[in-house]
Every structure is written in C-alpha cells, then in structure tokens.
Amino acid sequence: MKVTINAKGTEISVLSVGDENDYISLTDIAKYKNKDDCFIVINNRMRLRDTIEFLGLWEFFSNPGFKPIEFDRFNKRRLPDG
Numbered sequence: 001m002k003v004t005i006n007a008k009g010t011e012i013s014v015l016s017v018g019d020e021n022d023y024i025s026l027t028d029i030a031k032y033k034n035k036d037d038c039f040i041v042i043n044n045r046m047r048l049r050d051t052i053e054f055l056g057l058w059e060f061f062s063n064p065g066f067k068p069i070e071f072d073r074f075n076k077r078r079l080p081d082g
Contacts (some may be wrong), residue, residue, distance in 0.1 A: 008032060 001016045012028040030038035030045075045051055052075055059066040 003014050003016070005012050005014055007029075010028065010032040013025040015023045015025075017023065026042055027038055030041035033041045056068075056071050056075060059071065060068065
C-alpha cells in the first residue's frame with residue numbers, strides 16, 4: 001500500500017510491503033532541500049563517510065549475498081564528513 005505524508009510542506013511517499021517493511025522515498029525527502037535538483041542532495045549524501053559505513057554495515061547484517069570485497073571499492077572513494 002502506498003501512502004503520502006506531509007512533512008513541513010513536502011509530500012513524501014511511503015510504500016508499505018507486508019506487515020513489517022516500509023520504504024520512504026529519499027527523492028521526496030531530498031526535495032525539501034532542493035526541489036528542482038533533488039538528485040544533487042542524494043548524490044552528495046551518498047558519498048559521505050558515515051553514509052557509506054552505515055550502508056556497509058546494513059548490507060553486512062541484512063544481505064546474505066553481500067560481498068565485502070566489492071564494497072571496499074566504494075568505501076575507498078568516500079568523502080570525509082565535515
């Protein structure tokens with residue numbers, strides 16, 4: 001089921017799958033910062049060290065097919081947080 005929530009005037013899509021999984025649209029959240037070029041907000045955030053480390057840990061614990069050696073390529077290209 002797909003619903004929309006309003007946060008500070010920005011419509012954000014939420015997709016519920018089953019009883020336990022909800023997916024929130026990052027694109028819709030990024031539109032709060034930059035409505036016309038929200039991809040820039042996501043691109044910049046995805047390159048930060050903390051984001052890359054979080055995604056690596058999440059994949060390690062949640063994805064049985066996760067390949068840590070392949071992940072290292074992305075981890076080495078990260079930007080320092082600051």
